[in-house]
Amino acid sequence: MTGSVRVLLSLGSNQGDRESYLARARDRLAALPDFEIARMSFVLENPAILHEDQPDFLNQVLEAQTSLEAHELLGKLKDIEQRLGRVHRFRFGPREIDLDILTYGRQRMQTAELTLPHPGLSERVYLRTLLADLGLTPEQLLEEGR
8 A cells, every 4th residue: 555654543342232333333443444453452341430320231342444534533433433323422421433533644733623642542551452462562553663
C-alpha cells in the first residue's frame, strides 16, 4: 500500500453478543479500501475500568497499515460503530462496539475529536496485555512517536 502508515486500533464490546460485535467490526475494517489488517491480538475479557458498574468487556488490538489520514480513519471507525448498532448512552458507558485509534504512525495530535497517541495507551492494563501479545509495549510506541 503506497504511502501507508502503521496504526494500532483497540476494539471493545460489553453489550449483546460481544464476540459477534468484535468479529463484525474486524470484517468491516478488513473491507475498507486503503486499509489492511496485519496482525491481531487475542481477545481479552476484562472488567470495565472508567465506569465500573457495567458488564465486562471483550477487547482486542489490531495492527494495520492504511493510507487513510488520521481523521478520515476516525470517521470510518465511527461509521462502522454506527452501522453495527452502537447506542451512545453516556461517556465511558456500555458499548455494543467501540473502535479507537491507539497510534497512527509517529503522529501526535490533540484535537476535539482525536488525541494521538490514545491517552489510555500507557495506563490501561488490558491494553498493555494485548500489546504484549503483539510483542509491543506502550513505552516503545510512545518512544517511536517522539
